[in-house]
Amino acid sequence: MGVPYLWRQVRRRGPLSLAIALMALVVGGLLCTLAGAKARTARQMEEVYDQVPVACAVTDLTGTQTDGLGLPEWAVNLFLSDTTTVGGKPLERAFSSFVTDVRAKLSLKTRIVCAEGGSSGEMPLTAVTGISADKALWAENGCTISWNEGCGEDMFQSEQPLCLLPADAAEAAETAEAGQITLCVSGEYVKPVERTFRVAGTYTGGSGDIYCSWPVGTELSLAVNGYLLADSLSADIRSNRELEQFWDSCAGLFFVRPDLEGTPVEWTASPVYTYFPYALLINDTVLRQTIAGLERNQMILNVLVRAILLMSLAGGALVSFLLVRGRERELALQCVLGMPRRTMFAGAFWEQFLLALAGTALAAGGYALLAGAPPAWRSLGLAIAADIIGIAAAMGGFLTRELTAALRGEH
Amino acid sequence: MDLKLEQAGYCYRSKYQTVEAVKDVTCTFSPGTFYAIMGKSGSGKTTLLSILAGLMLPTSGQVLVDGISIAELDRPRLRLEHISVIYQDFNLFPLLTVEENAVYPLRLRRQREADALERAREALLSLDLRPEQFRRLPNTLSGGEQQRVAIARALVTGSDVILADEPTGSLDEENSQLILDILRRLAREQGRSIVVVTHDPVAAEYASVVFRMRDGHLLEDPGAQEGRA
Structure with missing residues (x-):
């Protein structure tokens, strides 16, 4: 049904869309901030290596x-x-x-x-x-x-x-x-x-x-x-x-x-x-102590980034999964009306992917605007991948279920 | 288009049990006839309808469409061009307008937009829906009006067979009669096969052939036909 229908969904489910967008913004911003801090620490380490005399x-x-x-x-x-x-x-x-x-x-x-x-x-x-x-x-x-x-x-x-x-x-x-x-x-x-x-x-x-x-x-x-x-x-x-x-x-x-x-x-x-x-x-005492401090900071940042990344990946996958699950009845109806499952799958996948992409773009843009720095593309790429996994899992579940059960909203 | 069941059966299999919902059903649904399939909840009516619509393949026996097994046919295409299904809870797209819901199957068929819209509007008008309702969302209509939109969506493709699963189940008496009248008219005037699954005896009174489902078996109810005759 394409992008216009997707846009209507977003508008119709305003609070949910807003919550998801805010979540994407917060998590994406947090990820980007932490990644930025990591990059800054790495740069500081390089500067210390270059500038501290030994x-x-x-x-x-x-x-x-x-x-x-x-x-x-x-x-x-x-x-x-x-x-x-x-x-x-x-x-x-x-x-x-x-x-x-x-x-x-x-x-x-x-x-x-x-x-x-x-x-x-x-x-x-x-x-x-x-x-x-x-x-x-x-x-x-x-x-x-x-x-x-x-x-x-x-x-x-x-x-x-x-x-x-x-x-x-x-x-x-x-x-x-x-x-x-x-x-x-x-x-x-x-x-x-x-x-x-x-x-x-x-x-x-x-x-x-x-x-x-x-x-x-x-x-x-x-x-x-x-x-x-x-x-x-x-x-x-x-x-x-x-x-x-x-x-x-x-x-x-x-x-x-x-x-x-x-x-x-x-x-x-x-x-x-x-x-x-x-x-x-x-x-090299000054060098070692300075580097050790920065390495400790970087380790803490690494742990934080990984924890938040894992949570956001799991969250993204879950949200994508639930969004597709929430649309099962509508997808089943498309099949009942004569849309081949392959076409339905591709269409729904594309729509959900666009949503995930929009969420990620929002996070990246928000961060770039607020922090004035380029976003952490790797982390954001992983977030999109997690969304795709969530979509695929939900779609896979849908494809194995009988259409009549999906039409009745049974899981 | 003839739709024929030959010793068709369907088993639901789960890890814990096997339920034979439809058993050894043989019958033919001919054009221009209004069929009613009656039975209690869980008697296998909806499963039978799903088999007829090609949404499920029978686990035994076969469904023949003009003599060809439905398993060999392109079933999505069959539903798009020859068999339409109407449900108790209307199953309209909640975010599409009345007009967009009605035109949806024609868009799937990639029909020219202007022609498709004209045909959808004609169908909606023929079912006494008003043009000012065309751009409204389904949830702003009454149950009877929503069911008429669902029927319009079934009509636009020119389907030979309309399968209806409890089409009046969510409607009041007045709207039920209106919908059943429409379905009967479609059978009589347009030569379509109408198969209505219902447990409402009033709905069955509109049918020219009545079947009863009991424990998965489909039995013809000659008494009901004699009564109407």
């Missing part, structure tokens, strides 16, 4: 000491080299590919060689990969750096002999005019080495060390000691999503996880404990 630092086994560690060259190379080998075989992914902004520091003993031939007292020459590698250079710790013309922070990556002097030492050495200084760097076993540095800048309020670039520092360390020992080594994690992979496939082969409460970790926990008793502290 750093890692080599520590002693207690996880409490990050400086003055005396880290050997292999440890430094892990962070800086393009390849990582274990037992002579390169790993699929280098350690350095998981980290970025590597911060390394090493210290040597030096004296400032005066123009008249004498020298100052012994003081540390510290090589760093950048200002971030030594807290003593940070502005928030009271250090003010004054760079000479043409110089800046990039001096720490330079292979040129550039240095950053404490202001008082610069004055004492009278380097202001010459713009350069000669340092006598000494080591444990090899004889000291003299090297002239150009002064890139001076600072006040810091540690009082003389700073040079990491490449120059490592070269001097090898020259005066014959080996390289770094005081500290840290970096940022390149991708927080790869944290587990980083540990499982790479970092765990070289380091143990420190005990964050300061209890020494047994050395047997380290795969290479005999030689390299270092731990790698990954500061």
